[in-house]
Amino acid sequence: MLIVNNLSKTFNMHVGAEKTITCLDSVNLSVEPGQVVALIGPSGSGKSSLLKCIYGTYLTTVGNIYYTDANGSEHDLANIDLQTMRHLRTREFGYVSQFFHVIPRIAAVDVLSQPLINRGWSSNDSAKRAKELLSKVGIPESLWNMYPSTFSGGEKQRLNIIYGIITMPRLVLLDEPTASLDPVSKRNVLDLIIELKEQGSMILGAFHDYEAMRVIADKSYHVVTKNLELVA
Amino acid sequence: MNENDYNFAFLDEGSKREIRRAIIKAITIPGCQIPFGSRELPIGRGWGTGGLQITLSIIGPDDILKVIDQGNDDSVNAISIKKFVSRCTGVEQTTDTQKATIIQSRHRIPEEKLGENHVLVLQVPNPEPLRSVERSVLKARQMHGDTEYSAAWLLLYEQIVRYGKITMGAGYPVLVDGRYVMAPSPIPRYDTLGLDDADCLYLFGAGREKMIYAVPPHTSVVPLDFDDFPFELENVEERVCRICGAENVYFDEIFDSETGERHYQCSDSGFCAKNAAAKQI
Amino acid sequence: MDQIMKVNELSVVYGKGCDYCRDSNNPLEKNRCPHCMAVCAVRDISLELYDSEILGVVGESGSGKTTLMKALYFDIIPTKGSAYLAAYNNGETDIFSVSSQQQRAIRNNLLGMVYQNPVMGLLMNYSSGGNVAQKLIAAGHRNVAAMQERTAQLLDHMEIPLNRVKEPPRNFSGGMQQRVQISKAIANNPPVLLLDEVTTGLDLSVQAKVLDLIRMVQKQLNISVIVVSHDLAVIRMLSDRTVVMLDGQIVEHGFTDQILEDPQHWFTQTLVHSLI
Numbered sequence: 001m002l003i004v005n006n007l008s009k010t011f012n013m014h015v016g017a018e019k020t021i022t023c024l025d026s027v028n029l030s031v032e033p034g035q036v037v038a039l040i041g042p043s044g045s046g047k048s049s050l051l052k053c054i055y056g057t058y059l060t061t062v063g064n065i066y067y068t069d070a071n072g073s074e075h076d077l078a079n080i081d082l083q084t085m086r087h088l089r090t091r092e093f094g095y096v097s098q099f100f101h102v103i104p105r106i107a108a109v110d111v112l113s114q115p116l117i118n119r120g121w122s123s124n125d126s127a128k129r130a131k132e133l134l135s136k137v138g139i140p141e142s143l144w145n146m147y148p149s150t151f152s153g154g155e156k157q158r159l160n161i162i163y164g165i166i167t168m169p170r171l172v173l174l175d176e177p178t179a180s181l182d183p184v185s186k187r188n189v190l191d192l193i194i195e196l197k198e199q200g201s202m203i204l205g206a207f208h209d210y211e212a213m214r215v216i217a218d219k220s221y222h223v224v225t226k227n228l229e230l231v232a
Numbered sequence: 233m234n235e236n237d238y239n240f241a242f243l244d245e246g247s248k249r250e251i252r253r254a255i256i257k258a259i260t261i262p263g264c265q266i267p268f269g270s271r272e273l274p275i276g277r278g279w280g281t282g283g284l285q286i287t288l289s290i291i292g293p294d295d296i297l298k299v300i301d302q303g304n305d306d307s308v309n310a311i312s313i314k315k316f317v318s319r320c321t322g323v324e325q326t327t328d329t330q331k332a333t334i335i336q337s338r339h340r341i342p343e344e345k346l347g348e349n350h351v352l353v354l355q356v357p358n359p360e361p362l363r364s365v366e367r368s369v370l371k372a373r374q375m376h377g378d379t380e381y382s383a384a385w386l387l388l389y390e391q392i393v394r395y396g397k398i399t400m401g402a403g404y405p406v407l408v409d410g411r412y413v414m415a416p417s418p419i420p421r422y423d424t425l426g427l428d429d430a431d432c433l434y435l436f437g438a439g440r441e442k443m444i445y446a447v448p449p450h451t452s453v454v455p456l457d458f459d460d461f462p463f464e465l466e467n468v469e470e471r472v473c474r475i476c477g478a479e480n481v482y483f484d485e486i487f488d489s490e491t492g493e494r495h496y497q498c499s500d501s502g503f504c505a506k507n508a509a510a511k512q513i
Numbered sequence: 514m515d516q517i518m519k520v521n522e523l524s525v526v527y528g529k530g531c532d533y534c535r536d537s538n539n540p541l542e543k544n545r546c547p548h549c550m551a552v553c554a555v556r557d558i559s560l561e562l563y564d565s566e567i568l569g570v571v572g573e574s575g576s577g578k579t580t581l582m583k584a585l586y587f588d589i590i591p592t593k594g595s596a597y598l599a600a601y602n603n604g605e606t607d608i609f610s611v612s613s614q615q616q617r618a619i620r621n622n623l624l625g626m627v628y629q630n631p632v633m634g635l636l637m638n639y640s641s642g643g644n645v646a647q648k649l650i651a652a653g654h655r656n657v658a659a660m661q662e663r664t665a666q667l668l669d670h671m672e673i674p675l676n677r678v679k680e681p682p683r684n685f686s687g688g689m690q691q692r693v694q695i696s697k698a699i700a701n702n703p704p705v706l707l708l709d710e711v712t713t714g715l716d717l718s719v720q721a722k723v724l725d726l727i728r729m730v731q732k733q734l735n736i737s738v739i740v741v742s743h744d745l746a747v748i749r750m751l752s753d754r755t756v757v758m759l760d761g762q763i764v765e766h767g768f769t770d771q772i773l774e775d776p777q778h779w780f781t782q783t784l785v786h787s788l789i
Binding site: 011012013014015052056057058059082083085086104105106114117 | 563566721725732753754767768770771774775777778779782783786
């Protein structure tokens with residue numbers, strides 16, 4: 001289970017003028033295993049920020065993020081030590097960011113293999129699985145040994161997604177996974193997400209795309225003035 | 233020169249005492265370089281002043297002195313040193329290794345085995361075996377202190393990489409008493425073996441560099457080498473001394489430019505003379 | 514998740530020091546004590562390094578990051594503080610308290626260091642193979658053939674061609690010299706690798722190559738690495754976790770992505786906003 005409890009996030013800017021910006025205010029949500037939960041709202045409404053707070057990229061200012069790990073232990077991700085978080089990030093979390101964080105100068109198939117190798121998979125098996133997923137999202141074989149920096153926007157996005165989910169994480173955080181994808185690719189990606197869901201992962205996604213969201217989400221929250229409203 | 237103008241053995245007693253203290257310390261720490269205040273002598277630096285200061289500090293009226301230069305009693309340097317010591321001590325001199333009590337030598341150890349009553353004093357140009365790898369005197373001393381000798385092996389390793397074998401000729405680095413790496417002065421590899429478990433006392437003096445070190449009797453002295461590149465002697469097979477007929481000794485090579493022939497004769501002239509005399513009887 | 518190294522309250526002070534500057538809560542003028550004029554290059558730094566991770570240390574000139582590295586490699590003696598290595602006596606002995614002979618042994622066997630200036634880490638007149646071999650010799654190896662094979666392997670891994678193994682680093686470009694240093698540093702498979710501004714001053718493409726090789730080597734050997742750089746881009750590329758240093762102190766510490774996207778301290782924010 002993932003439970004976000006009364007979470008607020010404020011930025012204290014010291015550069016330029018001293019300024020405080022609040023992007024989330026007393027937010028609550030929950031995600032169960034095997035559930036896809038959608039966050040819907042306009043750009044800049046705080047969807048990404050919430051995902052980042054959960055992943056630890058942003059430091060939560062107030063509130064708790066309760067997460068039960070594979071061993072059944074409960075953690076508060078808002079107040080957790082770095083080594084435990086590192087372990088969870090490697091072993092249990094997957095994060096698909098909105099922007100294309102491609103690792104330069106490594107072939108696509110090797111980029112994808114790395115998270116599996118980190119988990120103890122052999123390089124052969126990792127490469128095999130990476131290629132399976134690359135096919136699934138329709139990235140042509142000719143690109144598999146190329147540097148991702150040479151890919152198109154849509155190809156990079158698909159690569160990003162696979163990178164985030166290739167280890168079948170227990171908790172998946174998706175930031176606009178279907179933005180900039182053509183309909184075929186979109187369908188492929190949604191299929192992958194459904195596959196994850198069926199394996200029991202908890203999936204929390206920020207979606208611009210109502211269509212896509214409606215296909216796969218079990219539950220959705222609207223982001224309204226830095227808070228969330230559960231949509232029935 | 234009036235002998236009365238100078239102290240016995242030229243140096244004043246205070247100097248001799250300081251040098252002796254350095255020698256005693258050197259003996260108690262085999263192979264370790266001990267700094268000393270190197271005195272002015274009528275011989276310039278680079279001509280054996282280190283060895284000479286040791287000799288002058290330990291010599292007594294009953295000693296018998298032999299001086300050789302690359303094995304030869306008759307070279308100019310050996311004669312000069314002998315004359316000098318003789319004038320300020322009146323001590324008996326000899327070319328007979330067995331008869332001598334103190335033997336001062338440049339770059340060679342006598343052929344005949346030395347015994348308990350012998351002190352061999354070697355003249356040393358460069359006492360620091362790590363000098364070519366580590367230029368800083370301070371850092372080299374720290375390395376000796378920490379038994380950090382990778383640089384000494386590196387020297388030999390590099391030769392193997394470049395030339396296919398260890399090319400270190402004279403002055404082959406050795407490990408003394410399992411602790412200090414020492415530069416045994418530029419004696420040929422052949423002589424290096426004579427240092428190990430010897431009956432005599434070896435003293436090394438570097439006047440210009442102001443260091444004294446020692447190998448006391450029955451100390452282990454092992455040349456540095458590698459498992460797959462062991463220490464090798466110079467090749468002296470099929471060489472025979474043209475004067476006395478000796479084999480398996482260290483030779484001087486003499487090239488006759490008129491006939492184009494190479495001849496060999498014993499480097500140790502005293503030994504050669506003895507050997508030749510014995511054979512004629 | 515094992516702790517590989519722990520540093521406790523490490524300080525390096527040049528000068529007498531006084532009660533004022535000894536208290537790390539008291540502000541200094543940059544890193545100089547206004548009372549006794551001592552320069553507190555490193556002030557009470559504590560940090561940990563875990564299994565198979567890359568820790569970035571970022572800061573500007575004068576932040577103390579290079580001084581910190583040098584102290585950890587025994588190049589300079591710290592004024593106070595302690596450090597523990599899991600591989601040395603199970604992490605129970607402070608490595609600053611043991612004899613210099615022991616410290617040499619730790620340095621030769623358990624640590625690897627790559628200096629910003631290759632002259633500090635290499636013998637410029639000895640072959641590059643010989644330079645790497647020296648580290649092996651220091652760890653007790655005495656078989657030339659085996660050492661030659663291993664050094665060739667290490668250098669090859671750093672993409673230095675076989676026909677240049679006998680050449681001295683003096684003949685190499687900057688990037689190549691750094692690769693020789695890296696080969697030497699990892700020769701004995703140390704658990705900890707220290708990298709001090711290793712790509713500073715190199716051309717961009719060369720920089721990229723060296724960084725890629727470092728990443729590859731770290732993944733293959735599972736070494737824990739401390740990377741020091743003033744360049745956040747380098748830190749971003751290599752490190753999982755980052756520590757930000759200013760005037761000898763750590764002002765912020767966290768995951769690299771957090772440091773870059775949600776910097777808390779004003780100095781970290783300045784650094785991040787300075788990224789080109």
